[in-house]
Amino acid sequence: MKPKNFIWKRLTTSLGPFIGLILVLAIFSLMPEISDRFLRLANIKSVVTQSVMVALCALGMTFIIVTGGIDLSAASNLALSCVLVAFSINLGLPPWLAAMAGLATGGLVGFFNGFLITRLKVVPFIVTLGMMGMARGAAKWVAKNQKIDAPLTWLNELMTRNPRPGWLLVSPGIWLVIILSVLMAILLRKTVFGRQVQAVGSNELTARLCGIRTDRTKVIVYTLSGLFCGLAGIMEFSRLTVGDPTVATGLELDIIAAVVIGGGSLSGGEGSILGTLIGVFIMSFLRNGCTMMGWPNYFQEIIIGAIIIVAVTLDRLRHSQN
Amino acid sequence: MTGKNQLLELSSISKRFGHNLVLNNIDFDLREGEVEAILGENGAGKSTLIKILSGAYQPDGGVMKLAGEAYCPSSPVDGLHQGLAVIYQELNLAPHLTVEENIMLGQEVNRYGLVNKKKNLEKIREVLKFLHHPEISPEVRVSQLSAGARQVVEIARALVRQSRILIMDEPTSSLSGEDTSYLFEIIKKLKSQGAAVIYVSHFLEEVRQVADRFVVLRDGQVAGRGKISETSIDQLIEMIIGQRLNELYPRVPHQPGQTILECTGLKSRKMTQPVSLEVREGEILGIAGLVGAGRTEFLRALFGLDRVEGGLVVLKGQSFRPVHPELSIKWGLGFLSEDRQSEGLALRMSLTDNLTLSYLQPYRSHGFISGRKQRQAAAGWVERLSIRAQSPAEKVWILSGGNQQKVALARLLHQEAAVFLMDEPTRGIDVKSKSQIYEIMGRLAAEKKAVIFVSSYLPELLGVSDRLAVFHRGQLIAVRPAVDWTETSLMKAAVTGKTDEDNGKEG
Missing domain, CATH: 3.40.50.300 (P-loop containing nucleotide triphosphate hydrolases)
Incomplete structure (x- = not known):
C-alpha cells in the first residue's frame, strides 16, 4: 500500500459531499435573480456566521455518531447553556466566568448522557430523548419561561460580522470553528483515542476484546459533545444578546443531518470532520439560497428533507460498490 | 436403481467479478434421493455456486436445468418458488417470531388476508413430526430454541414449501454432536422421500457419513468428483488443496516446562x-x-x-x-x-x-x-x-x-x-x-x-x-x-x- 494511495482514499471519502456543496453553490449562483448577490463575500460571511452554532454541535455529534450513538439532546443542551450564560451575567459574574458556566453545563449534560447510557445500558436514542426534554425544561425553569435580558459585554462580540481588531476579518466564532475543526480532525484520525472511538463504533465487542475501555470511551465522547453544545450555547447568547430558552428548537435534527450528509453512518464506525463541515455548509447555503430566491419556508424544508435522503442513498451506493 | 431421475443439471457455469473469474465452466448434476457434497477451500467458489443456484447471483455463462426444464431464477425468492431452498450457515430466522410464524412466513394459509392459524399449526405439526421433532412447539418463540432446534425449524420451512432440493451450507458448524446426528437422520428421511440435498461442509468426516457423491472445487474449477464411498479422506484433502498435505497436524517439537x-x-x-x-x-x-x-x-x-x-x-x-x-x-x-x-x-x-x-x-x-x-x-x-x-x-x-x-x-x-x-x-x-x-x-x-x-x-x-x-x-x-x-x-x-x-x- 503506497501512502499516496491512502491519502487519495481519504480525500475521495469526502468527495461526494464536496461535489454536493459545489452543486448547491453552482445552482444558486446561476439563478439570474440572485446571481449577483449569492456568491458575494458579504453573503458568504453571513451564512458562515449563521452556521457557527450548528457546526460546533456537529463536531461533537460526529464523534458520537462514529461510536454508533446519537445525541438528541444537543439543541436543548445548547439552549440551557445559552440561558445559563445570561443568568450568570445577571448574577454579576464576569463574562468569562459566565461563559465557563455555560460550557460546564453543556459538559455536565453530556457527561450524564454518557453515564446513563453506559450504566443503565439503555440505548443512546432513548437516554438522549429523555435528556432533550429535561434540558429544555431546565432551561425554561431557569429563565422563568421567558427571555433573560443581559447587559452587553465583550461576549456579544464573538459573533459580530465586523470583528474589532480588523485583521481578524471574520468573527471570533468562525475562527473558533476553524481551529476546533482542525483539532477534532486530528483527534479523530491521528490519536489513539480517535482510533478507539472508531473501533467502538465499528464493533464494540471487538473493541472490548482488544482491551479498550468502551464505556469510558463513550462517556468521554458524550462529555466532549456536551462541551461543544455548551460552546454553541455561548455563541448563541453572543448572537442573540439574550438567554432564550426556546432557541434552537429542532436544531438537533439539522446537526444530525449535517453529520449524515457528510458521510457519517448511524450504525457507527464512519464519519469525518471534513465531511460534517461540508454537510453543515450544504444545508446553510441551501437555506440561504432559498431565502434569497424568496421561496417559501415549506419549500426549503422539502428540499432539505430530500437532500438528506439522496445524500445517504448515494453514500450507500458508494459503499456497496467497494 | 430407483428414483434416480436427474433433478438438477448445470453445464459450464461461469461467473466473474471484475477481472476475477470466480467460477470457470462448472458442470454439476444432482439426482433424486441423493446427497451431493460440494467441497473446497475458502474462496474456492462454493458460496458463489450456491448463490447462483439459489438465484442470488446470475451466472455469466452456462445453462441450468431443473427437472429437465430451463432454470434461471431471478432472485432467491424465485428459486424458492421453483423448489430450491437454501439453509445458510448463519440461520435466517426472525428471533422475535414464533416457530409457526417463521415457518409460514410468506406462505401463510389465509383467507382474505386473515391468517388461518389452525390450518397453519396443523401443517407445521405434521412437518415437525416427519422430522422427528414433535417436541418443538410451534407456538414458542424462536429465540428460546437451541441452535439445533433452529436448524430443524429452517428445514421445516423448506419442507412446508415442498422444496425438492435443499442446499445446506455448513449446517453443523454451530451444532453439537447430538444435534448433528439428528440432522443426519433428517437428511436420510428426506432422501427416502426423493428430495435431493447439496451439502457444503469443511468437516470431511461428516461428509463421508452423509453424502453419496462429491464435487471438489479449487480456484473456481472442478478439481475432482466421484462417489464418496470410493474415496478416502486423504484423497479428498489432496483434491481440495491441490497438493499432498504432508501432515495435517504438523508437530513442532516443544517441551513443557514450569x-x-x-x-x-x-x-x-x-x-x-x-x-x-x-x-x-x-x-x-x-x-x-x-x-x-x-x-x-x-x-x-x-x-x-x-x-x-x-x-x-x-x-x-x-x-x-x-x-x-x-x-x-x-x-x-x-x-x-x-x-x-x-x-x-x-x-x-x-x-x-x-x-x-x-x-x-x-x-x-x-x-x-x-x-x-x-x-x-x-x-x-x-x-x-x-x-x-x-x-x-x-x-x-x-x-x-x-x-x-x-x-x-x-x-x-x-x-x-x-x-x-x-x-x-x-x-x-x-x-x-x-x-x-x-x-x-x-x-x-x-x-x-x-x-x-x-x-x-x-x-x-x-x-x-x-x-x-x-x-x-x-x-x-x-x-x-x-x-x-x-x-x-x-x-x-x-x-x-x-x-x-x-x-x-x-x-
Missing part, C-alpha cells in the same frame, strides 16, 4: 461451577466437551470478559483477578473469540487496525498514532502468516474466512501474549489454513508460550494438544496427557461426564 498460569476456583457469573486448571509454558492444552459444556465461559472468565465472582489467577508468579480485558492483555493473556464475525473482528475496519488494536503502544507517542509504522508492522504479519490480502489497508470483511481468522490470530501474536486462549480457532476455515494455524500453535509452544484452546473437533484436539481437559455440564471432569485419550474415550467423557479411570487407564 507452570505459567494457574487458576484456582475461577467462577464467573455465567459459569455454573468453579474451575481450577493450570497450564505450563511450552504446552498446548486442549479443552474438549459438548457445545454448552462451559468451555467458552471458562476462557471468557479467564480473560475478564464476563464478570468474575470468585477465584484467583496466578500468571508468571503474580496473582490477579480478571476484571477487564485491558488488564488481562497487560498481564500477557491473548484471547481469540469463537465468533470472529460479530466479536473477534471489526469487519468494517482495516486489516491493520484489527491487527494492532489490542497493542497500539509501539505506534503511539504523546497520544498520537503513526499510521505508517502501524501499516508497516501489519504488512510484516501479513507476510509471516501468509495472509492473502491486497494490502494491509484492506477492510477485513473482504477477506475469506481462513484469512480473517489469521488476522484475528495475528493480533494475539502482535500483542506478544504469553498465554494464548483460543476458542474454536479453526472453525469454518479451510484445511490448509487449519494446518497453518496448528503449526503456529506448535511454534508458540516451542517459544515457551502456553496455548489453551477449545475445540469441538476431536481429531484436532488429539492431534495438536499435549494435554487434554474435558468439560461436562460446566464442570472440569478430567485433565490427562493427550496420549492417554482416544476419540472414543474423549467423546464418552464429554457426553457422560465419566472417564475410564476405573479401568486403570490413568498412567
Whole structure:
C-alpha cells in the first residue's frame, strides 16, 4: 500500500459531499435573480456566521455518531447553556466566568448522557430523548419561561460580522470553528483515542476484546459533545444578546443531518470532520439560497428533507460498490 | 436403481467479478434421493455456486436445468418458488417470531388476508413430526430454541414449501454432536422421500457419513468428483488443496516446562461451577466437551470478559483477578473469540487496525498514532502468516474466512501474549489454513508460550494438544496427557461426564 494511495482514499471519502456543496453553490449562483448577490463575500460571511452554532454541535455529534450513538439532546443542551450564560451575567459574574458556566453545563449534560447510557445500558436514542426534554425544561425553569435580558459585554462580540481588531476579518466564532475543526480532525484520525472511538463504533465487542475501555470511551465522547453544545450555547447568547430558552428548537435534527450528509453512518464506525463541515455548509447555503430566491419556508424544508435522503442513498451506493 | 431421475443439471457455469473469474465452466448434476457434497477451500467458489443456484447471483455463462426444464431464477425468492431452498450457515430466522410464524412466513394459509392459524399449526405439526421433532412447539418463540432446534425449524420451512432440493451450507458448524446426528437422520428421511440435498461442509468426516457423491472445487474449477464411498479422506484433502498435505497436524517439537498460569476456583457469573486448571509454558492444552459444556465461559472468565465472582489467577508468579480485558492483555493473556464475525473482528475496519488494536503502544507517542509504522508492522504479519490480502489497508470483511481468522490470530501474536486462549480457532476455515494455524500453535509452544484452546473437533484436539481437559455440564471432569485419550474415550467423557479411570487407564 503506497501512502499516496491512502491519502487519495481519504480525500475521495469526502468527495461526494464536496461535489454536493459545489452543486448547491453552482445552482444558486446561476439563478439570474440572485446571481449577483449569492456568491458575494458579504453573503458568504453571513451564512458562515449563521452556521457557527450548528457546526460546533456537529463536531461533537460526529464523534458520537462514529461510536454508533446519537445525541438528541444537543439543541436543548445548547439552549440551557445559552440561558445559563445570561443568568450568570445577571448574577454579576464576569463574562468569562459566565461563559465557563455555560460550557460546564453543556459538559455536565453530556457527561450524564454518557453515564446513563453506559450504566443503565439503555440505548443512546432513548437516554438522549429523555435528556432533550429535561434540558429544555431546565432551561425554561431557569429563565422563568421567558427571555433573560443581559447587559452587553465583550461576549456579544464573538459573533459580530465586523470583528474589532480588523485583521481578524471574520468573527471570533468562525475562527473558533476553524481551529476546533482542525483539532477534532486530528483527534479523530491521528490519536489513539480517535482510533478507539472508531473501533467502538465499528464493533464494540471487538473493541472490548482488544482491551479498550468502551464505556469510558463513550462517556468521554458524550462529555466532549456536551462541551461543544455548551460552546454553541455561548455563541448563541453572543448572537442573540439574550438567554432564550426556546432557541434552537429542532436544531438537533439539522446537526444530525449535517453529520449524515457528510458521510457519517448511524450504525457507527464512519464519519469525518471534513465531511460534517461540508454537510453543515450544504444545508446553510441551501437555506440561504432559498431565502434569497424568496421561496417559501415549506419549500426549503422539502428540499432539505430530500437532500438528506439522496445524500445517504448515494453514500450507500458508494459503499456497496467497494 | 430407483428414483434416480436427474433433478438438477448445470453445464459450464461461469461467473466473474471484475477481472476475477470466480467460477470457470462448472458442470454439476444432482439426482433424486441423493446427497451431493460440494467441497473446497475458502474462496474456492462454493458460496458463489450456491448463490447462483439459489438465484442470488446470475451466472455469466452456462445453462441450468431443473427437472429437465430451463432454470434461471431471478432472485432467491424465485428459486424458492421453483423448489430450491437454501439453509445458510448463519440461520435466517426472525428471533422475535414464533416457530409457526417463521415457518409460514410468506406462505401463510389465509383467507382474505386473515391468517388461518389452525390450518397453519396443523401443517407445521405434521412437518415437525416427519422430522422427528414433535417436541418443538410451534407456538414458542424462536429465540428460546437451541441452535439445533433452529436448524430443524429452517428445514421445516423448506419442507412446508415442498422444496425438492435443499442446499445446506455448513449446517453443523454451530451444532453439537447430538444435534448433528439428528440432522443426519433428517437428511436420510428426506432422501427416502426423493428430495435431493447439496451439502457444503469443511468437516470431511461428516461428509463421508452423509453424502453419496462429491464435487471438489479449487480456484473456481472442478478439481475432482466421484462417489464418496470410493474415496478416502486423504484423497479428498489432496483434491481440495491441490497438493499432498504432508501432515495435517504438523508437530513442532516443544517441551513443557514450569507452570505459567494457574487458576484456582475461577467462577464467573455465567459459569455454573468453579474451575481450577493450570497450564505450563511450552504446552498446548486442549479443552474438549459438548457445545454448552462451559468451555467458552471458562476462557471468557479467564480473560475478564464476563464478570468474575470468585477465584484467583496466578500468571508468571503474580496473582490477579480478571476484571477487564485491558488488564488481562497487560498481564500477557491473548484471547481469540469463537465468533470472529460479530466479536473477534471489526469487519468494517482495516486489516491493520484489527491487527494492532489490542497493542497500539509501539505506534503511539504523546497520544498520537503513526499510521505508517502501524501499516508497516501489519504488512510484516501479513507476510509471516501468509495472509492473502491486497494490502494491509484492506477492510477485513473482504477477506475469506481462513484469512480473517489469521488476522484475528495475528493480533494475539502482535500483542506478544504469553498465554494464548483460543476458542474454536479453526472453525469454518479451510484445511490448509487449519494446518497453518496448528503449526503456529506448535511454534508458540516451542517459544515457551502456553496455548489453551477449545475445540469441538476431536481429531484436532488429539492431534495438536499435549494435554487434554474435558468439560461436562460446566464442570472440569478430567485433565490427562493427550496420549492417554482416544476419540472414543474423549467423546464418552464429554457426553457422560465419566472417564475410564476405573479401568486403570490413568498412567
